[in-house]
Amino acid sequence: MLTIKKKDKVIVLAGKDKGKQGEVLKVYPDKNRVVVTKINFVKRHTRSTQTEPGGIREKEAPVSIAKVMLVCPKCSQPGRPKFDVLSDGKKIRVCRRCGEMIA
Numbered sequence: 876m877l878t879i880k881k882k883d884k885v886i887v888l889a890g891k892d893k894g895k896q897g898e899v900l901k902v903y904p905d906k907n908r909v910v911v912t913k914i915n916f917v918k919r920h921t922r923s924t925q926t927e928p929g930g931i932r933e934k935e936a937p938v939s940i941a942k943v944m945l946v947c948p949k950c951s952q953p954g955r956p957k958f959d960v961l962s963d964g965k966k967i968r969v970c971r972r973c974g975e976m977i978a
């Protein structure tokens with residue numbers, strides 16, 4: 876089970892964006908990759924087409940889930956959450972630092 880979901884706040888642990896934080900835009904569970912706002916921006920040269928002019932476009936590229944860590948929205952500390960199961964069987968993530976549930 877992935878510890879990171881869409882709209883989570885994460886911090887980058889390695890690479891050129893190390894230490895930066897962003898919001899998860901997209902998760903690719905089968906590839907263990909996530910797309911995070913403003914992280915791993917890559918420049919892409921695009922060719923002119925009939926509808927769009929060519930040029931350089933910047934876009935976020937997916938990063939490995941191992942390179943990011945969830946940031947707790949309550950205490951703002953990065954860390955791997957633990958999982959808990961509620962009485963109705965629903966799985967929740969809990970911050971190891973402040974003990975708060977992470978939605």
Ligand SMILES: [Zn+2]
Nearest residue numbers: 947950970973
């Ligand atoms: Zn916390």
